[in-house]
Amino acid sequence: MTTFFTADTHIADPHILRMRAFPSIHDHDEAVMARWNARIGPEDEVWHVGDVFGGIGRDRCAALFGRLNGIKRLVVGNHDSNRVLQLPWASPPVDHARLTLRTAAGDEVRLYLSHYPMRSWPGLWRGTRHLHGHTHAMLTGTSQSCDVGADAWDYTPATLGEVLARQDATPTLPEELAVWAARRAGE
Numbered sequence: 001m002t003t004f005f006t007a008d009t010h011i012a013d014p015h016i017l018r019m020r021a022f023p024s025i026h027d028h029d030e031a032v033m034a035r036w037n038a039r040i041g042p043e044d045e046v047w048h049v050g051d052v053f054g055g056i057g058r059d060r061c062a063a064l065f066g067r068l069n070g071i072k073r074l075v076v077g078n079h080d081s082n083r084v085l086q087l088p089w090a091s092p093p094v095d096h097a098r099l100t101l102r103t104a105a106g107d108e109v110r111l112y113l114s115h116y117p118m119r120s121w122p123g124l125w126r127g128t129r130h131l132h133g134h135t136h137a138m139l140t141g142t143s144q145s146c147d148v149g150a151d152a153w154d155y156t157p158a159t160l161g162e163v164l165a166r167q168d169a170t171p172t173l174p175e176e177l178a179v180w181a182a183r184r185a186g187e
Helices: 014-018 025-039 058-066 160-168 175-185
Strands: 003-006 045-048 071-074 096-102 108-114 129-132 145-147
Touching (some): 003 160, 014 025, 129 160
Parallel strands (some): 003 045
């Protein structure tokens, strides 16, 4: 089992075409779902960090949800109404989540997931990393936070290893740590 992260898929949301270069919402949806299913098997866990579907009815929502592979969990986004919240998620949807996972090398990693990006988050000072959506790749990540949304990952869910590699390759500290480091340097 592999754990994946994604956000802002906006499947069946025609408004997303203002931001994404697909000729139709059908083409968009098929591409997003194909990329999801190409990576994720039935036993893989997927944390969707909000904004799954557009304004479609319950039946269509359920049908599209059923086409997506994996054990699916939801951190609620601003577009996730009851039609999304009442889908058969592996556990009840949450506003945020704290996870502790192990890397392929066996190292323990603490994560804080929320749909919205945060300047500071629980556990920041103890090395907890923050994964979010909502920004559609418009905010630059830091060494401890990043957008796991579809726009930031070529419409493909990312593994923990991929997220950590992106964060580790980013020298920018989260704002709170950067201010603290600057103050320490001035002492």
